[in-house]
Amino acid sequence: MAVSRQVDLLDPINFIDHLGKVELYLGQVCAIAGISKMQLDYWTNKAQIPTKGRKQRIYDIDALETVMLIKQAKDKGLNLGAAIDAARKFQEQRSQPVTPAVEPVTPAVDLSLPLVEPAPS
Numbered sequence: 001m002a003v004s005r006q007v008d009l010l011d012p013i014n015f016i017d018h019l020g021k022v023e024l025y026l027g028q029v030c031a032i033a034g035i036s037k038m039q040l041d042y043w044t045n046k047a048q049i050p051t052k053g054r055k056q057r058i059y060d061i062d063a064l065e066t067v068m069l070i071k072q073a074k075d076k077g078l079n080l081g082a083a084i085d086a087a088r089k090f091q092e093q094r095s096q097p098v099t100p101a102v103e104p105v106t107p108a109v110d111l112s113l114p115l116v117e118p119a120p121s
Contacts, residue, residue, distance in 0.1 A: 019061045023052065029059045033067050043070055047084040064090070 024032070030040050044051060049066050051057040059067070066087055072081035 022061050024059045024064060025060070026057050029064055029067055032064065033071050035067070035071060040067065043067060043080070043084075046080060047087070 002055060026037055026040060030037050030069070031043075033040070043049065044057065047066065047070060049063045051059055069086075069087035069090055070080070070083045074080065074085045076088060
């Protein structure tokens with residue numbers, strides 16, 4: 001089979017579908033978030049970020065998001081406690097269904113009546 005025909009068999013990969021399977025070690029999370037290992041250890045304990053692993057902590061994509069939200073909030077001037085609260089509230093709001101901000105408006109005109117077109121002039 002020619003290489004060009006082999007390439008035609010392939011489809012693009014949607015990495016978003018696979019992010020839930022990603023597991024990162026402490027050093028990888030630090031490199032992505034731009035924080036030290038000591039900071040990550042402290043934040044993990046303080047914010048009770050769930051991890052896997054016994055000898056070395058393993059973070060999933062949700063834990064990485066929490067760390068990065070805390071980092072963002074701290075970079076904007078919040079103390080650690082407030083940053084943790086802000087990250088949690090942000091994640092809670094995102095997981096709640098979206099409700100309209102305003103009530104639907106009932107039309108002032110009765111739309112059940114047939115419309116009468118004006119007579120041609």
